[in-house]
Amino acid sequence: MTTPITIRMHARDNVAIVANAGGLAAGTLLPDGLTLTTQVPQGHKVALVDLPAQAAVIRYGIPIGYALKDIPAGSWVNERMLQMPDARELDNLPIATIQPDPLPPLEGYTFEGYRNADGSVGTRNILAITTTVQCVSGVVEFAVQRIKAELLHKYPNVDDVVGIEHTYGCGVAIDADGAEIPIRTLRNISLNPNFGGEVMVVSLGCEKLQPERLMPPGAIPINDQRGEALDVVCLQDDAHVGFMSMIDDIMQTAKRHLERLNMRRRETVPASELVVGVQCGGSDAFSGVTANPAVGFCTDLLVRAGASVMFSETTEVRDGIDQLTARATTPEVAEAMIREMAWYDAYLARGRVDRSANTTPGNKKGGLSNIVEKAMGSIVKSGSAPISGVLSPGNKLTQKGLIYAATPASDFICGTLQLAAGMNMHVFTTGRGTPYGLAEVPVIKVATRTDLARRWHDLMDINAGTIADGEKTIEDVGMELFQLMLDVASGRKKTWAEHWKLHNALVLFNPAPVT
Numbered sequence: 001m002t003t004p005i006t007i008r009m010h011a012r013d014n015v016a017i018v019a020n021a022g023g024l025a026a027g028t029l030l031p032d033g034l035t036l037t038t039q040v041p042q043g044h045k046v047a048l049v050d051l052p053a054q055a056a057v058i059r060y061g062i063p064i065g066y067a068l069k070d071i072p073a074g075s076w077v078n079e080r081m082l083q084m085p086d087a088r089e090l091d092n093l094p095i096a097t098i099q100p101d102p103l104p105p106l107e108g109y110t111f112e113g114y115r116n117a118d119g120s121v122g123t124r125n126i127l128a129i130t131t132t133v134q135c136v137s138g139v140v141e142f143a144v145q146r147i148k149a150e151l152l153h154k155y156p157n158v159d160d161v162v163g164i165e166h167t168y169g170c171g172v173a174i175d176a177d178g179a180e181i182p183i184r185t186l187r188n189i190s191l192n193p194n195f196g197g198e199v200m201v202v203s204l205g206c207e208k209l210q211p212e213r214l215m216p217p218g219a220i221p222i223n224d225q226r227g228e229a230l231d232v233v234c235l236q237d238d239a240h241v242g243f244m245s246m247i248d249d250i251m252q253t254a255k256r257h258l259e260r261l262n263m264r265r266r267e268t269v270p271a272s273e274l275v276v277g278v279q280c281g282g283s284d285a286f287s288g289v290t291a292n293p294a295v296g297f298c299t300d301l302l303v304r305a306g307a308s309v310m311f312s313e314t315t316e317v318r319d320g321i322d323q324l325t326a327r328a329t330t331p332e333v334a335e336a337m338i339r340e341m342a343w344y345d346a347y348l349a350r351g352r353v354d355r356s357a358n359t360t361p362g363n364k365k366g367g368l369s370n371i372v373e374k375a376m377g378s379i380v381k382s383g384s385a386p387i388s389g390v391l392s393p394g395n396k397l398t399q400k401g402l403i404y405a406a407t408p409a410s411d412f413i414c415g416t417l418q419l420a421a422g423m424n425m426h427v428f429t430t431g432r433g434t435p436y437g438l439a440e441v442p443v444i445k446v447a448t449r450t451d452l453a454r455r456w457h458d459l460m461d462i463n464a465g466t467i468a469d470g471e472k473t474i475e476d477v478g479m480e481l482f483q484l485m486l487d488v489a490s491g492r493k494k495t496w497a498e499h500w501k502l503h504n505a506l507v508l509f510n511p512a513p514v515t
């Protein structure tokens, strides 16, 4: 018979979660002497004391809800038994109140990366073909297949060719409030360090998002250095007679950029050149117990090494806003965070929803009762370092340290915005399981549970479930992740998503109307 394992996160908690695969049956005697009065599924909460109606149910040291009826000690506490707390208001927050001693620097760690003319460092060497509008996607896809089949082998130092396809560009209110977000996102994705500054654009010709609006003069530093204009293939040009002339034009243009990309070489660079985006998806109650704390430990290591780390997912940190503003290095950083949260509150209110629209049926099945509980588990990805900056959606990151990059929690939109920020390494934790991947940047996936890591052994790169199993510590798995990042960044190792070429579509965040 297996030993019953329950996990409590904070000394104040009056619930714990059941760690055992398959859950625990009614009548199970827990090590602390409590007997389960009901069956409790894996990842779900058990009441450690009698919880009278209205009592606060405490996890991570904060109320995640209020009991709707009496819940006896030893029984399953699920989402139907809890009233969710209201969102924390955005005034009277603690502002930069936590000023910890600086973390000791972590020196001597390096990786092999591609140094770019603008000083940034790529972890892959990829030709990106930017598109101004969805209309050209089929043509670009056709050209990409031809380039892969006929050209790529002639450029052995180039890893891949990727069409930057999206649904924006026409049929949109391009001057509306918020329209600058998808446009700058697309611009900054084209400038991601993994693409070496080699920008080429395929345009239809009649679209709202004209190439000069997407890439205004001065947007591409390397072009200015070389005195070159933006490289555009326009499908509606009179010169194109027949489909094949469009494809030939794209392939000829691609050749020029492939030749230059092929001259790139990896060189040893300090770990401070990593720009890491962390996010979670398909979360369960273990996310905040195993994988996210391990990522948080790794986040601290990265900050100590002088790297940039972004955490995001506004609806998943909204309920911890007081923790975040307290950790801001300056009042300005805290104010910027509050501004982003307020903007998002208003954005959700326009659709007459709030942050509680976030949790999924899978989250609940995995033991997460509501967004408050999910947020407390999500926020730990940010570790304990001070928060030194805030980035608005679609903007490019220009500073080191721990940054709050404001993005929706949607996996694809968050990843797309972190890509625009200049991410060269992506870390993704999952409990329910998702085969998520991006064509543009390596994605390291961390499983929260051993059962998922076992079943998805060729999709998950790291098993943080070993923490719940008592085999490894949070620090062990955090260090393992840090080492794997350096190996993957150097091209010495591939992630499973890269191995199988699993790529999700880019999804631009467009809060503006379409026409």
Ligand code: CA
Pocket (backbone or CB within 6 Å): 279, 280, 281, 313, 409, 410, 411, 414
């Ligand atoms: Ca997410």
